[in-house]
Amino acid sequence: MSLPEQLHRLQQIDCDIRKRQQELDEVVGRLADDRALATAESELQSTRAQMEELRGRQKTLEWELQDLNEKARQTNAKLFGGTTRNPKELVNLEKEAVMLKGQIGRKEDSLLGLMDEVEELEARLEAITEEHRCLKEEWDVRQQTLGQKKGEIEAELEGLVQTRSGLAGQIDSQALTLYERIRMTRELAVAKVERGRCQGCHITVPTSQWQKSKAGNIVQCGSCNRILCSE
Numbered sequence: 001m002s003l004p005e006q007l008h009r010l011q012q013i014d015c016d017i018r019k020r021q022q023e024l025d026e027v028v029g030r031l032a033d034d035r036a037l038a039t040a041e042s043e044l045q046s047t048r049a050q051m052e053e054l055r056g057r058q059k060t061l062e063w064e065l066q067d068l069n070e071k072a073r074q075t076n077a078k079l080f081g082g083t084t085r086n087p088k089e090l091v092n093l094e095k096e097a098v099m100l101k102g103q104i105g106r107k108e109d110s111l112l113g114l115m116d117e118v119e120e121l122e123a124r125l126e127a128i129t130e131e132h133r134c135l136k137e138e139w140d141v142r143q144q145t146l147g148q149k150k151g152e153i154e155a156e157l158e159g160l161v162q163t164r165s166g167l168a169g170q171i172d173s174q175a176l177t178l179y180e181r182i183r184m185t186r187e188l189a190v191a192k193v194e195r196g197r198c199q200g201c202h203i204t205v206p207t208s209q210w211q212k213s214k215a216g217n218i219v220q221c222g223s224c225n226r227i228l229c230s231e
């Protein structure tokens with residue numbers, strides 16, 4: 001390989017390294033992107049908390065209802081048990097029984113309403129749990145696939161970097177420095193000459209120039225400054 005050809009080969013390796021590095025960055029980004037799962041998780045948690053709160057309210061209502069029923073039972077026992085004879089007291093007991101009946105009715109209505117809410121939320125919780133399970137499964141599969149892909153790209157990159165350093169070690173250091181300097185401002189530092197034209201800027205290269213390049217000398221395009229590589 002002539003010197004310009006070596007630099008051209010180096011450039012191909014550098015392009016491959018850049019491409020692989022971009023792929024790696026993308027894979028790493030996708031591996032870390034847990035937004036969908038995190039959203040589903042927080043929704044699941046908040047729905048569970050809501051459920052707990054509703055169940056707590058249901059328990060309280062049930063206890064209150066139990067108390068009211070017990071009170072009503074005691075009042076009715078006094079009212080109809082024959083132990084109370086005092087008419088005024090009987091009237092009061094009757095009033096209390098009516099009041100308790102009203103309270104029990106309202107409490108029962110609230111409890112029924114709450115049970116409807118619980119049922120609705122239960123259905124939602126089930127759907128959210130299922131959705132979360134699917135997402136988690138997808139996430140696990142994706143982590144595995146992407147993790148594998150990451151390993152493959154990393155191995156490829158390692159190989160490319162090794163090849164590059166082997167090749168760079170063989171290239172004249174002045175030419176290598178020039179290559180690196182041009183690469184700081186241009187994506188490609190080496191341009192092929194085809195049908196007499198620089199493939200970097202498409203300007204015609206003087207015959208003497210590309211012949212010099214063909215002979216293995218470092219020649220830069222007069223227009224774009226790239227190192228010319230003539231076959």
Ligand SMILES: [Zn+2]
Nearest residue numbers: 198201221224
């Ligand atoms: Zn050029």
